[in-house]
Amino acid sequence: MKVKAIITIALIISAVLMAVRVTPGINTNQFREGKYIHLDSMVIEFDKTDADVQINYHLSPFAQVYIFLFGSKHLEPKIEEIFFDFDNVEIQKIGRTNAQIWIGNISRESDKHYLHDSKELGLEPDVLTLVYPDRTRKNIEHAKETTDTFYPK
Secondary structure, three states: OOHHHHHHHHHHHHHHHHHHHHOOOOOHHHHOOOOOEEEEEEEEEEEOOEEEEEEEEEEOHHHHHHHHHHOHHHHHHHHHHHOOOOOEEEEEEEOOOEEEEEEEOOOEEOOOEEEEOOOEOOOOOOEEEEEOOOOOEEEEEOOOEOOOEEEEO
């Protein structure tokens, strides 16, 4: 690669980082300890023994530039890390601010109910919302894990 091209890319990245740094509304404390992703919300919709999960997040300024240049596919390991305690996780879609995940066997069948045992989360979302098959919702703020729960068949 030519020197001019490298210098141009470095200047563009520097300008973007500087612009993001002086933009109001970014709280850098949420990205401390080397974390470049902050979970705003996580919605787990139970469907029999499986679940569909929607997470909304925002990235640190550097991660935003990186994803802009190289694509959101590079977020996949970090998203998998969030669900490290779950056995059957499939990432269906990753975007710049959200992702859709399918989790198999999140619950187990009992006589007249499905039982979900608490699972630890790799990152703490601001709000975790559990949506049961009858469409009732339970919101948990700053959840470090899912809760033990059951829901009817």
